[in-house]
Amino acid sequence: MNQDRAREALLAVRAQVGQAVVGQESVVTSLIIALLAKGHVLLEGVPGVAKTLLVRSIAAAIDLDTKRVQFTPDLMPGDITGSLVFDAGRSQFAFRPGPVFTNLLLADEINRTPPKTQSALLEAMEERQVTVDGEPHALPDPFLVCATQNPVEYEGTYPLPEAQLDRFLMKVVVDLPPRDQEVTVLMRHAEGFDPRDLSAIQPVATAEDLAAGSVAVRTVHVAPEIAAYIVDIARATRTSPSLSLGVSPRGATALLLTSRCWAWLQGRDFVTPDDVKTMSYSTLAHRLSLRPESELEGVGVSAILASAINSVAVPR
Template identity: 70%
Template sequence: MTVTESAEQARTALSALREEVAKSVVGQDSVVSGLVIALLCRGHVLLEGVPGVAKTLLIRTVAAALDVDTKRVQFTPDLMPGDITGSLVYDARTAEFSFSAGPVFTNLLLADEINRTPPKTQSALLEAMEERQVSVDGTPRPLPDPFVVAATQNPVEYEGTYPLPEAQLDRFLLKLTVSLPARDDEISILRRHADGFDPRDLAAAGIGPVATASDLAAGRAAVATVRIAPEVIGYIVDVCQATRTSPSVQLGVSPRGATALLSTSRAWAWLSGRDYVTPDDVKALAGPTLRHRIALRPEAEMEGVGADSVLESILATVPVPR
């Protein structure tokens, strides 16, 4: 099989993955597309939504459709770093310490309600997310490939939570908003449950592997060949620099954020069947890629200004290359 044929097969498989996930999760097509982009870019995802909008079900379904290993960690105030990374355990039979791997050693880690655990435990994920390894007792241990963290948080409940610091937020490639379903979508959800759908039994719902880690690898290689014109690169830089001078913003997007927008735009262009990036690709991914990298001024927040509205204003004013 040629490289081109392999890339086309990967694109077909990943498109089928989005359709497979729709069998159990209704009305979240943009979120599913965001997860596929994150997998292609080897990036991590922060899912934000109120309880009951199928955030956990979404991750489990993606893992089942992609045929990769997944583990779930429920973050709580008493969770310790070793509960995530693993730790050295004394073996009385051999009188030696051996490493017991934690749940982070997986392909798709669901960090459920990540903001419910203290910063000490949150920081246990930093090395894993950035270096794709875990160091215990001075020994680095590589994580499997692919490795993606999908963390969830509730946007309306703040009691007993520990907001993620900017340094950790910046390590998430995308922040995806899982919204409440529209009326027709909610009717479809209820109809499925009335017909016997069990979210705990995905196999019974007919969900099975439609893509593999090999498809992901081929997709990543193809995304790396997607062309981006100097004018579009300049457009990405102009958008990111505009966040740093906006009167509503206290801390704008860093160069890491600009690099992330470049990566996600290329992945979206490839998924859309093109081998080049357009300004529309940048516009489509600017919100999910940059919204969590902007810190608003307190007075702007008091006036009800949000990161998304700031980005919309910037995209409307920054000149688009022709």
């Protein structure tokens, strides 16, 4: 019963977020899956499609603490993790936590900061802790990094290396809204909507619901045939002549986890091949690297991934 209540509460988050963000239900679901899986998300979209508002709205609907860091070329690692500050009263240095000590960290335009600062997030994302002056400091639970990047403006940016991209559980593309939804957005603003005021969003889920859901997800049954199906998809990307880098075992494990989360949100206790297909693009596409000649030919990663999936026999 706790699991059922947790599922209902988390699904209700989408309706609450809808009071601030028009559409984007699939993006909200992806972020809920990331929270259940205790993974991290890379949000990609042009400026002005409400990426920041989405993250803030989800945090409000689940009653989570959230902080935002605007990544810039002069941002230092200590600006994220925190640093030692001299305490005159006690005549000693004390640790002052940085913005990474939160439940949901919005790393805005992560590709605008140099690799040294980008790597400051690696330990936090992987180990759920930061180390300052040799002392580890545990991060809160839950903890999710939601990083955004602009796909159209590359001047003055530092593309994320493959090793860091692989740390993100999913990459979610926030598309421009259809015409009718964009009209709805404008009418809301005409009626006085303020994106800085999220008082209309009520907490409908809690960190306890996320914890119960995370436990439930681990009990979702995965048949050996489904596990083999995921492995075969990963291996098909590794042999693609258009790719220089295919899906690693970590990527296959990530697809298994996101497929379980999706199945649980659908009210099932087992994973189907359709669950795997549904989650494959957001979980795997950012882990693939095109060969230079494929880029020149205009071949897209999504098309190559689709070809790899279609080349694998679906289990019955």
